[in-house]
Every structure is written in C-alpha cells, then in structure tokens.
Amino acid sequence: MLTTPVRQLGESERRAVEQLLDLDPYAGAQVAERVAARGLGWWRSEGRVLGYGSRRNLESVCWLGGNLTPVLATEPAIAAYADLLAGQERLCSSIVGRADAVLGLWERLASTWGPARDVRPNQPLLATDTVPAVAPDPQVRHVRRGEVDRLFPAAVAMYTEEVGVSPLAEDDGRGYYRRVQDLVRAGRAYVRFVDGEVVFKAELAVVTRRTAQVQGVWVAPEWRGRGIAAAAMAAVVRDALHRFAPTVSLYVNDFNRAARRVYERCGFRPMGTLATVLF
Known part of the structure; x- marks a missing residue:
C-alpha cells in the first residue's frame, strides 16, 4: 500500500502549482507552459501532474506525459515518485x-523501466535577461507559414543528430510536422536561408511568462566553423526578449563546447545542471 504523499493534482490546486513552478522558472518551464495552457484537468491535457506534499504544503510536482519531468524534487519526493511509477x-x-532529481529517479526506476537508449547526466542550464553584445544577424528572421516544407528537412536533421533517432520513425513524422507547423504559426521559429537552403534554425519551444526557452538550434554542417552561430543566436535572443518573455533560457550538452562558447558570447549565464534519460 502506497503511504508516501504523492497524488494526482486537480484544477483546485492550480494556484499552488503555479506558485511552486515560479520557484524554478527555467527547469520547470515546460511544465509551466502546459499548466498555463491547459490547467490540471487530466481530460484536457496530454499528461498528468503529480504532487508531493500536503494540500497546505505542496513541495514538488512531476509532469507525467510524453516526458517525465520532476520539479523541485527533494530526496523524499524522488523516492515517493519512484515508488509510484515503478x-x-x-x-x-x-x-x-x-x-x-532525474538521476535519482533513474537509479530507482532503471530495473523496471530500463534499459535507456542514452543517459546525458550533465547538461548546463543557461539563461539571460540582457540583449547580447554580439551584433545580430539581419538575415535571421521568423519562418513564414508557407515555408514549413522548406524548414522541415532541417528540423528532421537537427532532431536526428541531437536525439539519436529520426522523428520520422513514429507515424511517418506527422506529429513532428504538426509541432514544427505550430511553432511557425506562433512566430516562434527562426531561420536563415542562403540560396533557398536553411543554414541556421532555432525555435522557442517553450514560452512562459517568465522565460522563452530555445531549442532546436542547428547550423547546416557545411556552414559550421564559419562563425555564423553567435550572430544568429543574438538575433533570436534579441527578438525573444522583445516579443515573448523577460528572459531567454536553454540547456546544452556539456560536451558541445562550440555551442557553449556561442551561448557565452550571447550573454547566457549558468542556472544549474539538467540531465536527460532517453528511451
């Protein structure tokens, strides 16, 4: 019998959840966006929000959907979530x-949920609230609605390179195409074309009232090493700060030194460390 204080949260606790998420606006950004858009009613969402703690003292939340995302999870909360999820x-x-939190959960869940395809234990979480000193690339702009088909091959290449599997493997990529299309419609996809080909792309994959989180940053292989990334990212950050949120955040693999140098030049500062377990 489960005795740990973990439960599925409902709409009556939405304010408490939002206040908790405000305490970790960068690591909890994806959960905060979903709660803001759809609330906590399970029938209106793509997942569930679990809570640790009493109704008077909510200590941690955990998103359970396509991803599993613990937020502000202490050791007791990690153990409680693992007991339930195992x-x-x-x-x-x-x-x-x-x-x-991620590595603590994985240590407890690996025997029943494993094996993992990849474990990335050290992903620096970065953020900035300042317009970059780097001059922005004037050729970086929003992707227009009629350009989704031109952007999509680059998005697939980025995803495959970053995640290690193709987004076309599931449902022939229809779900991923819709995701890219939605970001374009929302004005959250950026691109630089040269002779009709994508040489740089990035998206604001998550937007909350506290931060705009950049994902999907990609430079075409033949353009790498030419020094275009910093100015391109500066254009993205400048626009995101102006149009979407008071900060811009992202996370990056620790071994991607080239990207980390670009983000440092654009004014990003460390905000902790994330980890990802991929299945």
Whole structure:
C-alpha cells in the first residue's frame, strides 16, 4: 500500500502549482507552459501532474506525459515518485529535469523501466535577461507559414543528430510536422536561408511568462566553423526578449563546447545542471 504523499493534482490546486513552478522558472518551464495552457484537468491535457506534499504544503510536482519531468524534487519526493511509477508501465520517451532529481529517479526506476537508449547526466542550464553584445544577424528572421516544407528537412536533421533517432520513425513524422507547423504559426521559429537552403534554425519551444526557452538550434554542417552561430543566436535572443518573455533560457550538452562558447558570447549565464534519460 502506497503511504508516501504523492497524488494526482486537480484544477483546485492550480494556484499552488503555479506558485511552486515560479520557484524554478527555467527547469520547470515546460511544465509551466502546459499548466498555463491547459490547467490540471487530466481530460484536457496530454499528461498528468503529480504532487508531493500536503494540500497546505505542496513541495514538488512531476509532469507525467510524453516526458517525465520532476520539479523541485527533494530526496523524499524522488523516492515517493519512484515508488509510484515503478509499478506502472513506462509510457514516456524521456526523463528530463534537474540532474539530481532525474538521476535519482533513474537509479530507482532503471530495473523496471530500463534499459535507456542514452543517459546525458550533465547538461548546463543557461539563461539571460540582457540583449547580447554580439551584433545580430539581419538575415535571421521568423519562418513564414508557407515555408514549413522548406524548414522541415532541417528540423528532421537537427532532431536526428541531437536525439539519436529520426522523428520520422513514429507515424511517418506527422506529429513532428504538426509541432514544427505550430511553432511557425506562433512566430516562434527562426531561420536563415542562403540560396533557398536553411543554414541556421532555432525555435522557442517553450514560452512562459517568465522565460522563452530555445531549442532546436542547428547550423547546416557545411556552414559550421564559419562563425555564423553567435550572430544568429543574438538575433533570436534579441527578438525573444522583445516579443515573448523577460528572459531567454536553454540547456546544452556539456560536451558541445562550440555551442557553449556561442551561448557565452550571447550573454547566457549558468542556472544549474539538467540531465536527460532517453528511451
């Protein structure tokens, strides 16, 4: 019998959840965006929000959907989430969040949820609230609605390179195409074309009232090493700060030194460490 204080949260606790998410606006950004858009009613969402703690003292939340994302999870919360989840079939494609929580969960869940396809234990979480000193690339702009088909091959290449599997493997890529299309419609996809080909792309994959989180940053292989990334990212950051949120954030693999140098030049500062377990 489960005795740990973990429960599925409902709409009556939405204010408490939002206040908790405000305490970790960068690592909890994806959860905050979903709660803001769809609330906590399970029938209106693509996942569930679990809570640790009493109704008067909510201490941590954990998103359970396509991803598993613990937020502000202490050791007791990690143990409680793991106790609950170990008895359930794994449906998520990844576990992502603050490194201590993700690795703590994975240590407890690996025997029933494993094996993992990849574990990335050290992903620096970065943020900035300042317009970059780097001059922005004037050729970086929003992707227009009629350009989705031109952008999509680059998005697939980025995803495959970053995640290690193709987004076309599931449902022939229809779901991923819709995701790219939605970002374009929302004005959250950026591109630089040269002779009709994508040489740089990035998206604001998550937008909350606290931060705009950049993902999907990609430079075409033949353009790497030419020094275009910093100015391109500066254009993205400048626009995101102006149009979407008071900060811009992202996370990056620790071994991607070239990208980390670009982000440092654009004014990003460390905000902790994330980890990702990929299935």
